[in-house]
Amino acid sequence: MNRVIIHDPTLRDGQHAVRHQLDVAALRGYAEAADAAGVPVVEVGHGNGLGASSLQVGRAAVSDDVMLSTVREALRHSRMGVFMLPGWGTSTDLHRALEHGADVVRIGVHCTETSLAERHLGFLAEQGADGHCVLMMSHMASPDQLAEHAVAAVGYGARAVGLMDSAGNFLPPDVSARIGAIAAAVDVPVIFHGHNNLGMAVANSVAAAQAGATIIDGCARGFGAGAGNTQLEVLVPVLERLGFDTGIDLYGLLDAAEFAERELMPAPPVTGSLSIVSGLAGVFSGFKHQVLDAAGRAGVDPRDVFFELGRRQAIAGQEDLIVDVVAELGRREVA
């Protein structure tokens, strides 16, 4: 059987859906439930990763130190994962995460900016830590470009490398081509992290596994912003049915997901209009609130704003473009 390592960012990516307000009881309870089910890696943190808690992207209810020590204590068998975006997090944050016993450290970079991860991946390699690199917004690059950047990441010291479908834009053949190109180019495990904007998170994750990815992400009930992530407790039995071995106990996983639905989220993710439109447009859905605000003030259709941002290939950090696009669409409507 082909082994697939399930990586569970419920307590990190799910934070986006609750403005980073998960409390200690929720973190501990879910980590214990996932551990009991045999989930190999439980990732925890602010939604934007280590060091990101701030006025700009939202203050977390719990500090990084308390999050990490809480989850570390709760895990008996599962490894603890953390995530960091260079710029939000720094080397100091990585040091402290390792001191807290983080086993897997993911560095996330825009898909064509792998060099931003060089120093951090090098540091992790020096420390003998399990440093991974994930290429975000990966629908914006070709299979060849992504393979090139994956090779670069491995050169910097990454022990695993892969893709986030940050905008939820992929359909299964897109995933097969990109994961296949990376798997052919590197000899470390390949990662896939899906989003459900086009209803394809499970199908895309299966396509990734079939194309050679061996680390696949999923969150309980798909917990995450907007349309959410790949629903973990659906993904696992589907992978098992297709002949992949996850080592996870199904009933334990279903119990963990019920805990998550009850204790972590006001409601499971819903795929609404702007999730669908941002997925189609290939735009980070985190722009949603700013788009709604700016479009509302100008009397412009926010769906048009997303499609135009997609045409301009807007990426996170380029929120200024929203204002430009809204102004231009407003002028077009008046004209």
Place this chain on the structure above:
Amino acid sequence: MNRVIIHDPTLRDGQHAVRHQLDVAALRGYAEAADAAGVPVVEVGHGNGLGASSLQVGRAAVSDDVMLSTVREALRHSRMGVFMLPGWGTSTDLHRALEHGADVVRIGVHCTETSLAERHLGFLAEQGADGHCVLMMSHMASPDQLAEHAVAAVGYGARAVGLMDSAGNFLPPDVSARIGAIAAAVDVPVIFHGHNNLGMAVANSVAAAQAGATIIDGCARGFGAGAGNTQLEVLVPVLERLGFDTGIDLYGLLDAAEFAERELMPAPPVTGSLSIVSGLAGVFSGFKHQVLDAAGRAGVDPRDVFFELGRRQAIAGQEDLIVDVVAELGRREVA
């Protein structure tokens, strides 16, 4: 471009999620919104179809006559669809549906019991009506068996024939094989109706279209019992992106789905533990409440009950099996 006809049973299959309580304002409002978006067929009725309103499966808030006249009035361009399960509905119900101006009449039968539809399909053909036949619980039959039954249905007069994945058990290759076999065997349009128990409703519907289905079902926000149906407003743009032409206006469709979320349902469908287990087991999720009741009384795990019902190939109408299975599992635990 390949044309796909979207068939929208939001106002029929969705009724299962609200105990058949949609009122006249909801029926009219959604029908108008779907019509404005250019949805080709809007199906309406009690969840179990014409004539099914009863104490046994639940009384609808609105009679068949009022449902049909309300939706008929609301539709300017869309065709009106109805659904009937022989036994629940009778020839009298078909007569009245045609008098109300039903344009598409679907007769649903268990996938190996097509002969139950013979008389009704013959009557519809005589009347010059557009009579369709859908084979339910279609994961329980092989591609060849399904093709045989599809050919029989066309022989009885069906102008279209296809599959319901009633248990939400299919993965895309299962759909491709079965739809492909039917499309090769008949020269009428082929139908696919998915459920989302394994997160595959959109992917399965795409697989169906690529294998030759030209009538695909979807419901606003996936409105339906348990994990729900294929999410219509996701399916349509995904099909369009893949080169299929639906003739539907995306923004209009997104608006209709927002109306549905606000006015038709307490909340969009969630894929919970028993939806996943019933999908994996290949058991009709409509058994859920009876399984929960019987298992709860006996102190048996309802998930075990679903898996055992799956092993025994239980189908709707065999609710007595639930009691047998619970009793046997109870004895096993005591032993």
